[in-house]
Amino acid sequence: MAEKALDETDRRIIAILQVEGRLAIQELAARCGLSPSPCLRRVRALEAAGIITGYAAVIDQARVGLPVSVFASVKLERQREDALDRFEASVARWPEVVDCYLMTGQRDYLLRIVVRDIEAYERFLKDKLTRLDSVASIESSFALGQVKRSSALPIA
Structure with a gap:
């Protein structure tokens, strides 16, 4: 279009x-x-025209029992199209992953994962992310606080 x-x-x-x-x-x-x-x-x-794609409520993640945001940088073993497609299809099914970006640089993907606590993140890693065949390495960073959050694009 x-x-x-x-x-x-x-x-x-x-x-x-x-x-x-x-x-x-x-x-x-x-x-x-x-x-x-x-x-x-x-x-x-x-x-x-697909410019407005939907409407949503903005939820305070801490108030619904999901106070922990983890940013995981993921490197795949190979960057072949089929491996990328399989990784993206898996990530799309996981509700804990609220954002996923295909990246340039040292890592292939950057994920924002929202969970209840560190133990829940550990379970997510062990039960889901590390079980994908194509994942070579994962580097996790825990957010200490949120300085700014916006879904508004600088249109004006």
Whole structure:
């Protein structure tokens, strides 16, 4: 699909919805200087173009009993396409992995894993990550605190 050209109004709509996804269309329209119908048409067009891919609640992970974030750098034995595909398919099934990036540099993947405690991370390593044939090494770093978290892109 061709990339949709975003005008200033589209950018304003996206910037607002990134922060306030549950905003009523009437309020969104007022803040964008539109009437509700054209505003809704623009939102639907952004959704149809795949620019807005969904809406979600932001959850405080500590308050739901998952206070530990671990960043795991994973190096595979080989970087062949089939090994990458198998690794990615496995990671996609594991709810503990909330982010996974294919990387350049010394490591192949960077994962953010969210768990209840260190013992839960140890079980995740032993039962899942280390059991993948293609994994050559894993380097884990535990987050001490979260300085910034945002899902909002710098659209404006």
